Amino acid sequence: MEQYLLDFDLKVMAPELVIVSAAALLSVMDLFLKETASRKVIAVLSLAAVLAAGVFAVMGFGHPPYQILGDTYRIDSFSLTFKVIILAGTALVLLLSLHLNKEEIETREGEYYYLLLTAVLGGMVMVSSADLITLFVGLELLSLSSYVLVGIRRKDLKSNEAAWKYVVLGGVSSAFILYGMSFVYGLTGSTNLFVIRDRLMQALYSGYDLFVYLALFLMVVGFGFKIATAPFQMWTPDVYQGAMTPVTAFLAVVSKTAAFALVMRIMLIAFLPVFSPQISVGVEKLLMILAALSMIAGNAVALKQTNAKRLMAYSSIAQAGYILVPLSTLGFVLFPSLAYYLLAYLFMTLGAFAVLDVVTREGKNEELHVFAGLHQRSPWLAFAMSVFLISLAGLPVTAGFFGKFYLIINAIGREQHWLAGVMILTTVVSYYYYFGIIRQMYFRSPASLRPIPVPWTAGLVIVVGVIGTIGLGLLPDTVLQSLGKIDWGSGFDLAKNAVRQ
Amino acid sequence: MNLTGEFVAFFILSVMAIGGAVFMINFTRVIHMALALAFTFFSIAGIYLLLNAEFVAVIQVLIYTGAVSILMLFGIMLTKHRDEEKGSIAPWHSVLSFIAAGAFFGIVMWIIYRTPIAGEQVDLKQFGVARLGEAVFKQYVIPFELASVLLLVALVGAVILAKKEER
Numbered sequence: 001m002e003q004y005l006l007d008f009d010l011k012v013m014a015p016e017l018v019i020v021s022a023a024a025l026l027s028v029m030d031l032f033l034k035e036t037a038s039r040k041v042i043a044v045l046s047l048a049a050v051l052a053a054g055v056f057a058v059m060g061f062g063h064p065p066y067q068i069l070g071d072t073y074r075i076d077s078f079s080l081t082f083k084v085i086i087l088a089g090t091a092l093v094l095l096l097s098l099h100l101n102k103e104e105i106e107t108r109e110g111e112y113y114y115l116l117l118t119a120v121l122g123g124m125v126m127v128s129s130a131d132l133i134t135l136f137v138g139l140e141l142l143s144l145s146s147y148v149l150v151g152i153r154r155k156d157l158k159s160n161e162a163a164w165k166y167v168v169l170g171g172v173s174s175a176f177i178l179y180g181m182s183f184v185y186g187l188t189g190s191t192n193l194f195v196i197r198d199r200l201m202q203a204l205y206s207g208y209d210l211f212v213y214l215a216l217f218l219m220v221v222g223f224g225f226k227i228a229t230a231p232f233q234m235w236t237p238d239v240y241q242g243a244m245t246p247v248t249a250f251l252a253v254v255s256k257t258a259a260f261a262l263v264m265r266i267m268l269i270a271f272l273p274v275f276s277p278q279i280s281v282g283v284e285k286l287l288m289i290l291a292a293l294s295m296i297a298g299n300a301v302a303l304k305q306t307n308a309k310r311l312m313a314y315s316s317i318a319q320a321g322y323i324l325v326p327l328s329t330l331g332f333v334l335f336p337s338l339a340y341y342l343l344a345y346l347f348m349t350l351g352a353f354a355v356l357d358v359v360t361r362e363g364k365n366e367e368l369h370v371f372a373g374l375h376q377r378s379p380w381l382a383f384a385m386s387v388f389l390i391s392l393a394g395l396p397v398t399a400g401f402f403g404k405f406y407l408i409i410n411a412i413g414r415e416q417h418w419l420a421g422v423m424i425l426t427t428v429v430s431y432y433y434y435f436g437i438i439r440q441m442y443f444r445s446p447a448s449l450r451p452i453p454v455p456w457t458a459g460l461v462i463v464v465g466v467i468g469t470i471g472l473g474l475l476p477d478t479v480l481q482s483l484g485k486i487d488w489g490s491g492f493d494l495a496k497n498a499v500r501q
Numbered sequence: 502m503n504l505t506g507e508f509v510a511f512f513i514l515s516v517m518a519i520g521g522a523v524f525m526i527n528f529t530r531v532i533h534m535a536l537a538l539a540f541t542f543f544s545i546a547g548i549y550l551l552l553n554a555e556f557v558a559v560i561q562v563l564i565y566t567g568a569v570s571i572l573m574l575f576g577i578m579l580t581k582h583r584d585e586e587k588g589s590i591a592p593w594h595s596v597l598s599f600i601a602a603g604a605f606f607g608i609v610m611w612i613i614y615r616t617p618i619a620g621e622q623v624d625l626k627q628f629g630v631a632r633l634g635e636a637v638f639k640q641y642v643i644p645f646e647l648a649s650v651l652l653l654v655a656l657v658g659a660v661i662l663a664k665k666e667e668r
Binding site for chain 1: 618651
């Protein structure tokens with residue numbers, strides 16, 4: 001029986017529909033507002049739309065997985081969890097953007113907000129589909145919006161350079177992904193991940209294994225660019241430095257989470273046949289190498305950074321390496337530990353970027369010494385930053401410690417001791433540069449004693465960050481158990497209403 | 502190998518496509534590069550036609566040979582186009598890139614020729630434009646709608662990045 005779009009229950013798409021209609025309405029509204037009028041109202045409405053989408057996404061939990069038109073859209077616990085993380089990250093980024101003034105965005109305030117919305121839409125599509133075409137369109141929607149967001153300050157040379165590099169390297173990585181996908185399609189004749197899984201299994205054992213590996217390799221190269229892992233990380237520092245701080249925070253948290261969900265979905269469904277341990281060049285080994293390289297390269301290069309945003313960029317490369325550990329080892333607590341770490345990462349990274357934003361804005365400088373003597377100027381700000389940095393470094397009583405601990409359990413459980421070793425060693429190395437900032441804040445004398453003005457929106461982000469970081473650290477078991485109750489398997493099984501071709 | 506009309510056409514078209522690409526790299530004037538690239542695009546459209554992909558061929562001519570090339574020519578005319586291309590940064594850089602690209606090409610070719618994909622003859626009428634349209638508007642309607650949002654983003658992005666500042 002042939003199915004049409006209207007045969008399906010479209011209520012499950014509510015979060016996406018809210019975001020896409022908000023983006024469309026706000027872009028029209030932007031046209032009718034006076035040129036000189038403030039666009040704060042657009043910002044507030046975007047925030048409301050993101051929150052509404054978040055409410056719809058939370059309401060979706062507990063229903064059986066549902067697919068529309070051959071898995072081109074699917075909703076399950078996996079996609080809902082990631083959607084909630086993405087929307088929460090975006091809401092915090094929007095809050096952080098609220099105090100940007102018109103001059104900073106060069107009067108492109110309205111566009112800034114609805115491009116952020118379309119970027120989120122792309123991210124949400126990336127986490128809730130099991131079809132290569134939809135996944136790719138979502139990825140491109142997110143990437144294209146991000147390119148523009150990075151380059152939105154046209155008069156800023158750094159921003160121009162960042163946007164240019166991001167477009168070129170992002171385009172190259174998309175080409176790699178697409179080339180890999182074309183081989184997959186050529187082998188299997190389908191874009192549905194479940195059909196691909198079955199047919200790749202046949203292809204693997206009927207002499208076409210080299211094609212499978214070629215496709216896998218090309219796609220891993222492309223994905224490596226998108227989640228900023230070494231050796232494909234060269235765009236990250238320049239782009240993170242050139243973009244406005246809220247955009248950087250968006251790239252570091254939301255983009256990365258969405259791209260990571262996409263990688264998980266493709267690797268764990270379509271390439272599942274290549275995951276078996278008998279195969280010499282399986283997904284596992286490729287991803288483990290990527291993870292180890294990112295941890296080493298990110299942490300090593302971060303040691304000699306003097307620019308705060310570049311330091312955060314290298315730190316995020318290292319974090320990408322940590323996040324890859326459970327997937328590459330296919331650990332026993334893969335999903336709960338990963339979701340826990342992504343949540344912790346969201347709170348600590350966004351909090352750190354919020355502090356970074358207010359401090360660098362006041363100091364008109366992004367070098368590390370703007371943090372000098374922050375303790376004497378604004379003790380609470382220094383305290384919050386210390387919490388985030390301690391968490392990023394992975395020391396106890398913070399979310400980062402338990403997050404890393406659970407990630408390592410995956411590696412040790414699968415007897416990949418070398419990977420666990422690399423992770424512990426590089427973590428120790430990372431203490432040096434994280435504590436470099438803390439040293440600046442507490443043991444250096446400030447240039448002036450004026451307290452740093454904190455806009456209430458940025459303050460709210462910082463407070464949420466601190467509560468999240470410490471809260472997750474105080475109640476790790478409770479959180480992990482509730483994350484463990486989520487039906488993760490539903491993300492990788494056929495939906496109830498699936499029609500097999 | 503028997504010499505069919507198809508083979509001759511394929512041979513000519515591929516020589517044109519590869520030749521255009523090589524010239525595009527070797528020319529020093531930007532305008533010549535753009536024309537060489539258009540030539541490559543056009544030859545590729547011919548190859549699509551040989552493969553019975555009429556729709557893709559027409560789109561290739563419309564979008565690449567037409568729109569993209571014209572856009573590039575406009576871009577060149579509206580900017581400084583008298584600059585001759587400077588030599589690359591370091592000579593070893595181009596050697597390294599050549600080796601890397603060559604190795605990648607070699608590996609892909611080796612894989613393709615090692616296990617040729619066997620396919621049976623199918624009725625070509627099944628794969629007409631009508632089927633394509635049906636697939637796009639029925640099965641793939643969600644990505645299709647998303648692609649329209651993508652185009653909107655591209656349009657808005659192009660406008661805000663290129664718009665001249667008033668005042």
